[in-house]
Amino acid sequence: MPIVIKRRPLNFLEKLYLPEIARGLSTTFKKIWEKPVTLEYPEQRPTIPEGYRGVPTLVKDPEGREKCVSCQLCEFVCPPKAIRIKPGEIPENSEYAHVEKGPQEFEIDMLRCIYCGMCQEVCPEEAIWLQNQFSLSGYSREELVNNKEDLYELGGTLPDEHFKWRKKKEAAEHGSGH
Amino acid sequence: MEEKENLITVNIDGQDLQVPPGMNMVEAAAILGKEIPHYCYHPKLTIAGNCRMCLVELGMPGRDRATGEPMVNKDGTPKIMWMPGPAIGCGTKAAPGLHIKTDSPKALESREAVTEFLLINHPLDCPICDQAGECTLQEFSSSHGRGYSRFIEQKNVKPKRTRLGPRVTLDDERCVLCSRCIRFCDEVAGDSVLGFTDRGSYSTLTCFPGKELANNYSLNTVDICPVGALTSTDFRFKMRVWFLKETNSIDFETSVGVNTVVSAREGTIYRVKPRRNDQVNDTWMPDSGRELYKQVESDDRLIQCTIDSLATSAVDAIAKASECLQGGGVAIVGSGQCSVEEQFALKAISDGIGAKGVYLVARYGKDDGILMSVDRNPNVRGALMAGLVNDLPDEQLGELGAKIDSGEVTTVFSVKEDLIAGGLTEDQVGKVKIIYLGTHENTTSSLADVLIAGLTQFEKSGTVINQQFRLQKFSRVVPGPGGAIEDLYALATIQANLSGESFPSTVGSLWKQIGTEGSVFEGISFQSLSDQGELLDGSAFEHFSFREGKSLHFEPKKEALAIE
Numbered sequence: 212m213p214i215v216i217k218r219r220p221l222n223f224l225e226k227l228y229l230p231e232i233a234r235g236l237s238t239t240f241k242k243i244w245e246k247p248v249t250l251e252y253p254e255q256r257p258t259i260p261e262g263y264r265g266v267p268t269l270v271k272d273p274e275g276r277e278k279c280v281s282c283q284l285c286e287f288v289c290p291p292k293a294i295r296i297k298p299g300e301i302p303e304n305s306e307y308a309h310v311e312k313g314p315q316e317f318e319i320d321m322l323r324c325i326y327c328g329m330c331q332e333v334c335p336e337e338a339i340w341l342q343n344q345f346s347l348s349g350y351s352r353e354e355l356v357n358n359k360e361d362l363y364e365l366g367g368t369l370p371d372e373h374f375k376w377r378k379k380k381e382a383a384e385h386g387s388g389h
Numbered sequence: 390m391e392e393k394e395n396l397i398t399v400n401i402d403g404q405d406l407q408v409p410p411g412m413n414m415v416e417a418a419a420i421l422g423k424e425i426p427h428y429c430y431h432p433k434l435t436i437a438g439n440c441r442m443c444l445v446e447l448g449m450p451g452r453d454r455a456t457g458e459p460m461v462n463k464d465g466t467p468k469i470m471w472m473p474g475p476a477i478g479c480g481t482k483a484a485p486g487l488h489i490k491t492d493s494p495k496a497l498e499s500r501e502a503v504t505e506f507l508l509i510n511h512p513l514d515c516p517i518c519d520q521a522g523e524c525t526l527q528e529f530s531s532s533h534g535r536g537y538s539r540f541i542e543q544k545n546v547k548p549k550r551t552r553l554g555p556r557v558t559l560d561d562e563r564c565v566l567c568s569r570c571i572r573f574c575d576e577v578a579g580d581s582v583l584g585f586t587d588r589g590s591y592s593t594l595t596c597f598p599g600k601e602l603a604n605n606y607s608l609n610t611v612d613i614c615p616v617g618a619l620t621s622t623d624f625r626f627k628m629r630v631w632f633l634k635e636t637n638s639i640d641f642e643t644s645v646g647v648n649t650v651v652s653a654r655e656g657t658i659y660r661v662k663p664r665r666n667d668q669v670n671d672t673w674m675p676d677s678g679r680e681l682y683k684q685v686e687s688d689d690r691l692i693q694c695t696i697d698s699l700a701t702s703a704v705d706a707i708a709k710a711s712e713c714l715q716g717g718g719v720a721i722v723g724s725g726q727c728s729v730e731e732q733f734a735l736k737a738i739s740d741g742i743g744a745k746g747v748y749l750v751a752r753y754g755k756d757d758g759i760l761m762s763v764d765r766n767p768n769v770r771g772a773l774m775a776g777l778v779n780d781l782p783d784e785q786l787g788e789l790g791a792k793i794d795s796g797e798v799t800t801v802f803s804v805k806e807d808l809i810a811g812g813l814t815e816d817q818v819g820k821v822k823i824i825y826l827g828t829h830e831n832t833t834s835s836l837a838d839v840l841i842a843g844l845t846q847f848e849k850s851g852t853v854i855n856q857q858f859r860l861q862k863f864s865r866v867v868p869g870p871g872g873a874i875e876d877l878y879a880l881a882t883i884q885a886n887l888s889g890e891s892f893p894s895t896v897g898s899l900w901k902q903i904g905t906e907g908s909v910f911e912g913i914s915f916q917s918l919s920d921q922g923e924l925l926d927g928s929a930f931e932h933f934s935f936r937e938g939k940s941l942h943f944e945p946k947k948e949a950l951a952i953e
């Protein structure tokens with residue numbers, strides 16, 4: 212069934228045309244002096260609300276430790292298969308040797324990513340976050356694949372509530388009391 | 390239910406089941422499709438009964454104490470006297486009238502309690518644990534765990550990232566103390582190096598002082614470890630298991646024909662594990678066979694066909710090879726590393742051109758009485774049964790050398806065998822035209838006039854015949870490199886070029902020819918061959934003095950032993 216929209220017939224004043232022109236122009240002139248509601252993008256940027264799902268990034272904890280342990284759950288869950296991880300072992304002489312595992316390579320193909328946030332949701336280490344970066348452009352396909360370096364640069368540092376690995380190290384140093 | 394001979398009736402969750410006496414309840418429940426969760430029980434090891442995960446409720450028909458008469462319910466059925474506490478299923482053997490409950494509230498509650506205890510000191514580090522995805526502790530924690538921890542005290546700290554041996558890494562915090570690895574070393578590998586130290590929650594798996602877990606079966610402990618405590622140093626942190634696609638294969642290392650499963654992701658092989666076959670290898674395999682996948686991407690891999698050392702297409706190389714073989718004075722060096730199909734095609738070629746001789750190169754190594762036999766070729770029996778050769782091969786190609794020296798042989802077609810390693814001198818090899826079909830660089834490949842780059846066992850399908858005359862199939866795991874051509878296709882095309890008639894060039898179509906009437910392979914087709922293999926009639930070869938000694942499921946013939 213087509214929807215029929217009934218139009219109100221124009222009244223006499225409206226039919227005269229000119230009064231309506233004047234009404235329109237007055238609105239225009241009123242708005243010129245008001246504060247604009249649009250932004251001069253890209254010079255001006257909007258404030259991004261919390262929980263916004265922008266470009267996925269990797270983050271470090273306040274100690275500067277990379278949080279990702281390359282568990283590859285995000286790679287598994289990512290619906291368009293945008294994530295590629297090469298896991299690796301953290302060398303025994305590293306400060307974070309107790310974490311044992313970290314990514315050797317980590318790539319997110321932003322031509323594939325659909326900004327769904329599944330990776331952030333699945334991550335057991337709270338290492339991958341969709342932050343406020345929303346505009347992305349490049350001249351080649353390669354440019355739009357974010358590698359590990361890019362991802363950490365985009366991600367920066369986020370506060371950590373748990374410090375679970377630091378606690379683990381402390382427990383190990385403390386010993387089992389045996 | 391009617392009692393069959395030698396079978397007794399037990400009752401599992403109200404269902405009667407006939408089982409052989411002595412069968413344990415974990416196996417019996419599995420027949421009914423019920424899983425009794427377990428860690429320490431392993432079908433091929435003795436029963437230790439120390440994890441307590443398999444707790445079930447147990448009862449027997451009661452007897453009146455005074456009269457000894459069977460007790461009956463009001464409706465005349467035997468009265469079952471249930472034990473007040475649960476008992477372990479793995480340690481409970483089938484006895485007439487035995488009743489168990491695997492999913493009663495008491496059984497479930499017991500498992501939940503066991504799970505909670507197991508997780509008390511567990512580090513819960515699944516994100517960095519290689520076992521995640523194939524870990525029974527993970528599975529049973531989600532089916533029987535409570536989902537949160539009531540344990541707020543400090544967890545025990547145990548050694549992590551410990552090197553147990555050259556191939557095995559141990560994380561003691563994850564160990565559930567099931568002792569499977571210890572029992573494996575004691576009972577199967579015969580190399581007792583593992584044991585527990587300390588007591589209670591401080592118990593720690595460790596190697597005896599001054600020893601290491603270095604035997605050629607050490608990685609089986611990784612396979613049977615139900616958790617991520619024992620991990621393979623080679624596979625460690627390489628890939629999560631849920632990405633891996635598994636393909637059935639055979640270990641080409643020896644004539645035992647160990648059944649394997651090869652895991653790969655996107656054209657890269659990550660690991661090789663044993664596949665259960667109770668007639669061949671049970672659930673075990675040697676460590677050395679797990680390294681074989683590395684040949685696929687090794688640096689000396691041949692990835693380009695050549696004619697006179699100039700790169701060419703596989704089509705041209707095959708055409709040139711066919712041309713050379715037409716010249717007469719051809720000897721063929723086949724290989725015990727080839728599949729039955731390739732040997733069959735090679736036999737057709739040799740018959741067609743009237744070859745001056747067909748040779749194989751024998752490889753012998755040390756026998757370990759378990760899964761490494763003396764014969765280090767996987768398919769010498771295949772060559773015998775395909776009729777490619779009529780006798781056991783020698784380790785040296787002395788006879789071929791003599792024929793080259795006398796000028797009788799002017800062209801040698803070698804499939805997979807390095808002629809120099811086979812005992813010919815560079816001088817002899819220089820005298821003849823060489824056609825080489827192989828996968829890796831060697832002296833022969835560098836001297837070859839025509840070189841056809843072939844595929845490794847992981848890149849093609851086929852069958853091999855093991856020491857018991859068991860025909861077993863292996864399947865393609867990953868695609869081969871671009872410049873290489875499937876060996877069977879190359880041989881079939883050469884044969885078609887030589888004979889002017891078509892020759893089946895795929896494994897499936899060739900089997901229609903191999904499995905024809907009157908042959909030992911009658912009635913077999915590649916598709917219908919089961920993953921457990923099929924025992925062939927090897928009686929025609931009984932008089933040969935095969936050198937293999939006893940292995941896990943193989944007894945050498947007495948005469949053969951007498952010759953040794």
Ligand code: SF4
Binds near residue numbers: 326
């Ligand atoms: S946001 Fe979605 S599509 Fe993008 S990388 Fe994460 S899981 Fe993949």
Ligand code: SF4
Binds near residue numbers: 285296338516
């Ligand atoms: S889910 Fe988190 S920890 Fe795991 S690989 Fe992805 S980012 Fe790293």
Ligand code: SF4
Binds near residue numbers: 610614
């Ligand atoms: S290391 Fe694994 S197999 Fe060995 S006792 Fe511990 S849990 Fe069992």
Ligand code: FES
Binds near residue numbers: 438441442480
């Ligand atoms: S499986 Fe029965 S006690 Fe471990």
